[in-house]
Amino acid sequence: MLNRVEGIVLKTQDYGESNKIVTLYSREFGKITAMARGAKKPASRLAAITQPFTYGSFLIQQGRGMGTMQQGEQIESYRHIREDIEATAYASFVVELINRAVEDSTPQPAIFNLLQQALHAIADEYDPEAIALFVEWKMLPVTGIYPTLHECANCGATDGEFSFSFQQIGFLCHRCFAVDPYIVRLTPAQVKLIRTFYTVAIDQVGKLTLKKETKKFIKKIVRTIYEEQTGIRLKSQSFLDQLDRLPEYFPKKENPSTSQEEGE
Numbered sequence: 001m002l003n004r005v006e007g008i009v010l011k012t013q014d015y016g017e018s019n020k021i022v023t024l025y026s027r028e029f030g031k032i033t034a035m036a037r038g039a040k041k042p043a044s045r046l047a048a049i050t051q052p053f054t055y056g057s058f059l060i061q062q063g064r065g066m067g068t069m070q071q072g073e074q075i076e077s078y079r080h081i082r083e084d085i086e087a088t089a090y091a092s093f094v095v096e097l098i099n100r101a102v103e104d105s106t107p108q109p110a111i112f113n114l115l116q117q118a119l120h121a122i123a124d125e126y127d128p129e130a131i132a133l134f135v136e137w138k139m140l141p142v143t144g145i146y147p148t149l150h151e152c153a154n155c156g157a158t159d160g161e162f163s164f165s166f167q168q169i170g171f172l173c174h175r176c177f178a179v180d181p182y183i184v185r186l187t188p189a190q191v192k193l194i195r196t197f198y199t200v201a202i203d204q205v206g207k208l209t210l211k212k213e214t215k216k217f218i219k220k221i222v223r224t225i226y227e228e229q230t231g232i233r234l235k236s237q238s239f240l241d242q243l244d245r246l247p248e249y250f251p252k253k254e255n256p257s258t259s260q261e262e263g264e
């Protein structure tokens, strides 16, 4: 059976002298793998189309076992992602997280859209760190974690001061702070921002200009949830941590004067 799928290359693995095994996230079938024969040779017509982050339309011959990629056409190249080291690093993180979090051959169009919008936003030079953070929050339910962020996880109150509880995986109101001795206190702006990351569409998150410190704080919360609840730890994370430690080599395009986070 020959299938045409719309997909994004999550990962490639060399196979033998000249072949690649390509992992795609497709709109139609979810995560699938296909053998791309000859794709390691630069002259191959499959060479360009099987680069990581490529968004394309692929023709896959499906037999028993792994399919074979017959041909592919690029829909978007996401050039900026390949040319900018920070964009590459965050895009790598996004595709690795999605690759790890999803099951094979389970169509989830919402995840395809999330991936496509995230790469598109990074390629459009939105803050890649904020986009990656957004994907992290949005992928929590895919791994079976549903944080309680719309009310107090203990009493259901929607008013008051809030803190984050890893034990409850969600917010606790000030009346319930005693429930968890290890709560992380949050300002109202932080509460609002966490809800935004979890619930709001990606095209709106892209417009936020966030301070480095704010991103670091929110990132620490979501990473701790992943580490404690899912055991997912990503290889691309250590490269991002290195980038963070070398700010002088990678000047950040930040403009704190246009920051929206405190004012809202």
Ligand SMILES: [Zn+2]
Residues within 6 Å of the ligand: 152, 153, 154, 155, 156, 157, 172, 173, 174, 175, 176
């Ligand atoms: Zn409460």
